[in-house]
């Protein structure tokens with residue numbers, strides 16, 4: 245009996261060890277996945293100039309001029325414009341709370357903005373005001389199924405982090421992700437109207453291919469993409 249009890253305890257101990265090993269293994273795999281997702285070797289992060297939070301067209305005029313345009317010049321966007329654009333899209337507008345220019349269900353801040361440019365793909369870090377390198381190389385053509393995506397200077401990709409919505413029903417997960425993305429996209433539209441830039445939000449995205457190219461782990465889901473650039477008539 246003792247032996248039985250002993251062996252039972254030993255089994256429990258073994259089981260504990262096995263669960264610990266499994267847990268450590270899972271944490272290890274998660275850390276590895278995070279490391280491979282968040283870091284692009286040989287591609288430096290880009291620190292952004294402070295966003296300009298003044299100026300631009302009056303709101304009513306920007307609303308009047310908001311529109312989808314699908315013709316893009318290849319001309320690059322200055323880093324200042326990229327910074328202003330990303331801040332308008334989903335930057336922090338209240339330092340004390342870390343809340344953003346975009347509303348967010350339960351302030352979960354589910355949607356992150358990726359910037360895919362000629363040099364590589366980056367994650368917008370609003371807090372650090374920088375672009376974190378995610379993947380090296382020109383992945384623009386993978387951001388959509390329309391011709392202009394490969395030559396326009398910037399394709400934004402809106403990505404929802406489902407890990408932030410663990411205690412949310414599947415229906416609300418979709419609702420939260422889609423609505424937060426919609427708000428971000430509209431901010432981009434209004435910024436573009438104000439700055440005379442072309443933009444189009446896009447559902448036409450090969451999510452599978454782009455997820456792979458960006459090394460996104462399972463819980464990060466691409467919702468929409470949005471192309472931004474100067475109108476083609478501007479010098480091209």
Ligand SMILES: Cc1cc2nc3c(=O)[nH]c(=O)nc-3n(C[C@H](O)[C@H](O)[C@H](O)COP(=O)(O)O)c2cc1C
Pocket residue numbers: 310311312313314390444445446447448449468
């Ligand atoms: C959720 C959503 C997905 C869209 N997907 C695409 C797309 O994949 N490609 C595209 O060219 N336009 C896309 N559009 C842009 C619409 O075609 C455009 O907003 C519509 O024609 C109205 O034009 P407007 O934005 O100038 O008012 C999308 C718009 C929304 C809201």
